[in-house]
Amino acid sequence: MERRNVDIIGKLDWLTILIVVVIMVCGWFSICGASADMENPDLFSFATRPGKQMVWILCAFVLGAVMLFITQNFYNSYAYIIYIALLLLLLVTIFVAKDTKGSRSWLNLGPVSLQPAEFAKFATALALAKFVDRFDFNPSHMGDLLKACAVFVVPMLLIICQNETGSALVYLAFLLVLYREGMTGSVLFLGFCAILFFILEIKFSPVSFGEQPFQLGTWLVLTIIQLLEAWMIWLMSHNRSLSLMVLGIGVGGMLLGLAVSLSIVPFKVTWLQVALIAITSAYIIFRALKDIARRYIWVAVFAIGSVGYLYSVDYAFNDILKPHQRTRINVILGLEDDPKGAGYNVNQSLIAIGSGGLTGKGFMKGTQTKLKYVPEQDTDFIFCTVGEEQGFKGSVFVLLLYLSLLLRLIFLAERQSSVFGRVYGYSVVCILLFHLFINIGMVLGITPVIGIPLPFFSYGGSSLWGFTILLAVFLRIDCERTTSY
Numbered sequence: 147m148e149r150r151n152v153d154i155i156g157k158l159d160w161l162t163i164l165i166v167v168v169i170m171v172c173g174w175f176s177i178c179g180a181s182a183d184m185e186n187p188d189l190f191s192f193a194t195r196p197g198k199q200m201v202w203i204l205c206a207f208v209l210g211a212v213m214l215f216i217t218q219n220f221y222n223s224y225a226y227i228i229y230i231a232l233l234l235l236l237l238v239t240i241f242v243a244k245d246t247k248g249s250r251s252w253l254n255l256g257p258v259s260l261q262p263a264e265f266a267k268f269a270t271a272l273a274l275a276k277f278v279d280r281f282d283f284n285p286s287h288m289g290d291l292l293k294a295c296a297v298f299v300v301p302m303l304l305i306i307c308q309n310e311t312g313s314a315l316v317y318l319a320f321l322l323v324l325y326r327e328g329m330t331g332s333v334l335f336l337g338f339c340a341i342l343f344f345i346l347e348i349k350f351s352p353v354s355f356g357e358q359p360f361q362l363g364t365w366l367v368l369t370i371i372q373l374l375e376a377w378m379i380w381l382m383s384h385n386r387s388l389s390l391m392v393l394g395i396g397v398g399g400m401l402l403g404l405a406v407s408l409s410i411v412p413f414k415v416t417w418l419q420v421a422l423i424a425i426t427s428a429y430i431i432f433r434a435l436k437d438i439a440r441r442y443i444w445v446a447v448f449a450i451g452s453v454g455y456l457y458s459v460d461y462a463f464n465d466i467l468k469p470h471q472r473t474r475i476n477v478i479l480g481l482e483d484d485p486k487g488a489g490y491n492v493n494q495s496l497i498a499i500g501s502g503g504l505t506g507k508g509f510m511k512g513t514q515t516k517l518k519y520v521p522e523q524d525t526d527f528i529f530c531t532v533g534e535e536q537g538f539k540g541s542v543f544v545l546l547l548y549l550s551l552l553l554r555l556i557f558l559a560e561r562q563s564s565v566f567g568r569v570y571g572y573s574v575v576c577i578l579l580f581h582l583f584i585n586i587g588m589v590l591g592i593t594p595v596i597g598i599p600l601p602f603f604s605y606g607g608s609s610l611w612g613f614t615i616l617l618a619v620f621l622r623i624d625c626e627r628t629t630s631y
Contacts, residue, residue: 157625165551173603179510180524180531202607206614213618218626229273232266236304251308263305263313264612271573273297279566285328312596319576326572343367347459349479360416368419371452372396378445392426492591499533506537524605529589558624567623574620
């Protein structure tokens with residue numbers, strides 16, 4: 147045991163640990179600037195948020211050290227058991243947790259409150275790594291891909307039941323892990339199309355095409371579907387005649403109908419587009435059966451499925467999303483101006499960041515943060531504290547720290563000798579990347595406000611401990627990268 151401990155200390159990637167420690171320190175100073183009382187700046191009292199965060203950080207070091215002394219063989223052997231245990235904890239949380247700001251995701255353990263969703267990330271990463279590490283796993287096989295997706299979709303659904311949609315969306319980062327392992331890019335393409343169609347429909351559905359009896363948003367999406375049909379045929383087979391025929395029937399017919407509607411008899415051109423998509427899809431299926439080219443069928447499935455998805459967007463937006471979620475999306479898309487409601491957090495955050503200028507106002511001298519104008523300024527919106535107190539230079543420094551951490555973790559993931567280690571490593575990278583992108587994006591007003599913390603930086607014990615476990619397990623796996631099990 148002593149020899150093994152010495153080897154672990156020697157093989158640990160201390161550069162990664164150093165970067166994380168610097169991020170924690172910067173986060174602690176930002177928490178001080180955001181929440182410390184100027185009249186009584188006792189930064190180390192447990193009664194203050196800086197003091198509590200110091201305790202969380204010290205406990206994180208202890209927790210991380212404990213995780214480092216557990217062998218990779220244990221994590222590999224008990225990955226599914228750990229995963230199931232966390233799923234059960236997520237399920238129990240739905241029924242026993244108290245309602246906190248509309249969500250039931252926090253468990254009260256005496257003086258400490260913990261959020262199981264933060265700890266389920268490392269368990270899900272272990273289970274996914276274990277599943278992908280099977281000798282017969284094939285990411286291009288639909289059955290294997292669906293099973294792998296189920297590994298992170300199940301905790302997503304449980305967290306959504308806790309009314310923590312933001313935390314649940316983080317689990318979509320595992321799709322990037324599967325893409326690294328050979329999943330076809332078509333899955334990411336479908337995800338991109340779903341987001342694009344949703345935004346176009348919601349953004350432009352209130353807009354009419356001049357005086358025509360149809361909405362600009364629906365017309366735009368259907369036109370894109372028609373163009374993609376022809377492009378996908380060309381991409382799959384370079385069959386120029388077929389792709390030109392699909393393009394001519396779809397887009398040509400739409401343009402002819404649009405000309406008739408504009409100059410002779412106004413009618414819903416979008417209905418004509420749906421009919422043309424049905425005709426071209428039927429023809430594509432016919433050619434697929436005739437030429438024994440089953441890949442063409444997927445083009446037809448994509449087109450028909452996209453039309454169905456398009457006409458379900460309004461229902462999902464108006465009848466499934468909650469009012470505050472709809473308002474946030476409308477504010478992001480510029481459909482509503484709600485500076486005192488849903489847009490208040492973002493507006494105040496932008497004011498705080500902008501007031502910092504190049505060099506900032508100095509430590510604990512930020513007026514926006516000290517006067518509590520920015521809600522959640524030491525948790526979800528803590529980056530605005532960096533912008534106000536440390537300015538553009540300080541913000542760039544923090545972003546460079548995260549960039550260094552991500553690049554280092556990618557390097558560590560690529561040098562793993564096992565699929566298990568590589569998949570787990572990329573899971574860590576993708577989760578951190580998702581948190582970083584969404585958190586900074588919502589502070590700058592370019593992504594919806596979904597309430598997720600900045601890794602190792604925001605105030606809170608659950609998120610800090612969850613990220614610490616996530617990273618410490620990978621560092622331990624990296625120590626044994628040359629050891630077979």
